[in-house]
Amino acid sequence: MSDDARSDGGDAAVETGGDPGPSAFEPLSVEAAADLIGEIVDNVERVIVGKRDAVEHILVATVARGHVLLEDVPGTGKTMLARAVATSVDASFRRVQFTPDLLPSDVTGVNVFNQKTQEFEFQAGPVFANVVLADEINRAPPKTQSALLEAMEERQVTVDGDTRPLPEPFVVIGTQNDVESGRTYELPMAEIDRFAKKLRLGYPDDEQEAEIIGRTAGHHPIEELEPVTDGHTLRRARETASQVTLSEPVREYIARLAEHTRNTAQLGVSPRGSIALARTSQVRALLDGRDYVTPDDVQAEVRTVFAHRIRPRTGSETGEDVVASAVSSVPVE
Template sequence: MKEANKDPEPTHVERPTDELADPLSIEDAADLTQRIIENIEHVIVGQHDAAEHILTTILAGGHLLLEDVPGVGKTMLARSLARSIDCSFKRVQFTPDLLPSDVTGVNIFNQKTHEFEFQPGPIFGNVVLADEINRAPPKTQAALLEAMEEEQVTIDGTTHDVPRPFTVIATQNAIEQDRTYELPVAEIDRFMKKLSLGYPNPEDESEVLRRVVGEHPIRRLDPVASASDIRRARATVSQVTVREPVREYVTRLANYTRDHGQLGVSPRGSIAVLRVAQARAILEGREYVVPDDVKLEAETVLSHRVRGTSGTMGGEEGKAVVQAALDNVPVE
């Protein structure tokens, strides 16, 4: 009998440098985070908590979903972060006609060499802004899945690593639901956090107007950190101590959401909480996680992973389930 045809094993293209970064000290890592946050606030007004959330996401090696009404600064927040770090920034405007290859890249035949050459897409950046991600159909949205989970992209059987650090910041239109596509659950679960900025208060909005008269402050924003700094800070985060009582607390929170929602938090979500709590400890200058770190991060990390009784992912129902878990699950 002939052996059944099998897909060939993917060929792996190694990173030019795949060495483990030397961790920063706790003090240096905390100082780095403060420099980046202060730099972001040269452009973004009244969003200190959001700046902290976006930075802890990057230090924890995760991805961020920003959902809100148009014009409140989602894209500008992502750009300010990218400008604060001396690294490659790529932007993808998601539209209904966008193809998966427009995101990941494609092999093109070179007439001179008579060989196929890989032309990388915009996914190959340190910070990738997926603008209005829900305007593209699910097939195109799914082009991000492998890169977000495994930090690699497979094209025609060849696997290409994305650069490190690698973070996807996606914005999502929350208003024109009839002109958008719902994100698959598998993709939502790959976003470590989901944030909503909201409208600024009158004082902050007045300050925004003052700053943008003339040249926009984003044009004057200089980097205060390098990609190497972020890799080293991530190494520091990974060494932050998480003791057994904290791990058990996160497990109980996750199980509460599974018992009180149609779909609860996945193990990936539990891992995300711990990683972000480690990053939060660095912001506070600590080398260990305390339960308050978990409580501070739980809503942004867990709510969008919970499907409430109405069948809707996240939203107010998801937040209510997570808040109930925080209120009812004891710290032991």
């Protein structure tokens, strides 16, 4: 890997080996899983001020085995949020600064010839971490962006014909600035569709900004943040979420919402999007202390899960407009 691979943070060595499967993890109780997510959100809020909803959405996506795309102007705390989440679950964290000259091998890793052993050895790229921050992902060309496609969908990386599993849990938090559009590349739909949620943090209000200034005037609170759980317990919470009941009427409601977007937009929601909505709705039910999903859970999640996957027919419409139309038009049966 080149000297300017532009990655930092995280542990030097990350245990891989893939997911041993759900049977290896005893699920937490619904109450314990809800408490765990709440504790992580509270801990992250020691660093991130006034963004509880966004933090909660990120934890929902993480427990739902999904990835998150954060889009906003520079300086709103996107990178710090990713670090705080990784620290809170005692997970390895790596940051990749996406630039126009970044190569796919700078992300996934490369085989290097060892003169002593006369063999090629694999040097893992920064994607081999529990939480990977793909910073300003839209500044890299499509070829480099595509280096994440296999990792995000299949939790593995293939280099020179050899496939290596990624550590679990594995979460990609991508960021992109919505300014300087002339210096960025549009993310391909194949990649956008792999993000379970797309969020915006937004500017803090004046009271929140004063609080941020007060917290960071000396040492930054991220330096003193301690974990509140570990990866094993998080995976137990994931198993709990997977067992939350998703009844046939709720499944059909999700399918009708997706069908509405396909009938009213140039490009509607894919089945992958429907699966993401089902999984995030299961986690949303957990947060309310329930072991079953209701249509209210689906409606609480649908905007952040569906909107970024939609391409409206007219320039006056947005993906959120199409989602709002679906929620108001599709009956709950």
